[in-house]
Amino acid sequence: MLHKLNRLAILVGYKCNFRCSHCGVADKKKQELTEVEIRLLRGLLASRHFESLLFIGGEPTLYINKINKVLDGLSQNSGPRVLITTNGHFAKSENSAVETLKKFSKLDSVQLSYDNFHKTFIHLLNVRNLSQACKRLNMGFVVMIAIQSPLDLVLLKELKSVGISDKQVLIQGVHAIGSAAANHIAYSYPSFDRGVLRKKCPNKEKLIYMCGEGFTTCCSQLTLGDDTKDYIHPSIERHTSSKFHRLIRRFSFKELMDKAGLPVKDLAPEYSYPCTLCGLIFDTIKESRPSLLH
DSSP, rough: OOOOEEEEEEEEEOOSOOOTTOOSTSSSSSOOOOOOHHHHHHHHHHSOOOOOOEEESGGGGGHHHHHHHHHHHOOSSSSSEEEEEOOOTTTSSSSHHHHHTTSSSOOOOEEEOOOGGGGGTTHHHHHHHHHHHHHHHHHHHEEEEEESSSSEEEEEEEEHHTTTTTGGEEEEOOOSHHHOOOOOTTTTOSOOOOGGGGOOTTTTEEEETTTEEESSSOOSSSHHSOOOOOTTTTTHHHHHHHHHHHHHHHHHHHHHHHHHOOOOOOOGGGGOOOOOOOHHHHHHHHHOOOGGGG
């Protein structure tokens, strides 16, 4: 089972220079990787093969020194493909973007978060500057858009005006966690999509290391809430052998609902989103059928 888990994301720290109204981690403690955790991760990368390594936050460019310590010893020509997800604050010019990206000891691709929420803090020209900087450095580049409604897709026209093609854009709905939940700005589904019941966790083949906590598969409300002990574990082995991980790998959401004793009928539209439905399922399991997790 472990050999399939070949993608690792590392949440380096929660510090960010933006205060987006939809941020999922805005209320988390301001933790960041410690020296002990950096040594743990460096040893993990030396002993286990990962195809990709994604650094997330917070804002990863505020933690370049820590990221480079994690990457210490990795070959430039082999090993995992290294990516970051960034808000692009540093791309006020093409040259400043190049200078920042070159500070990473290894970096293959950049994912820029740009949408109606991030537009409060950065200009469209930052997108162009970062795209051009990645071209100069022979790095991959994509733009990630979080939308509250299909009307937000008008952003695609803006992105095309600075040379970003549709193939370079990833679209996701705003998830009702953190600030998005508090501000009531999650993506609005017109009705419940029963197709979600056939799906399994979209993250089931991934691993995430959350600074100050440990390894998990979930990047949503189960691990961004207060009670995370059943979902985050100190080692990969502990996590992959946990009842939680076995449940999400093996069963569809419909099967998990059956185990939780939840009726399928009359589900609200917001449960069309897999992570929201998963949160409902495991909150119910914790309350009424805890033996499934312990």
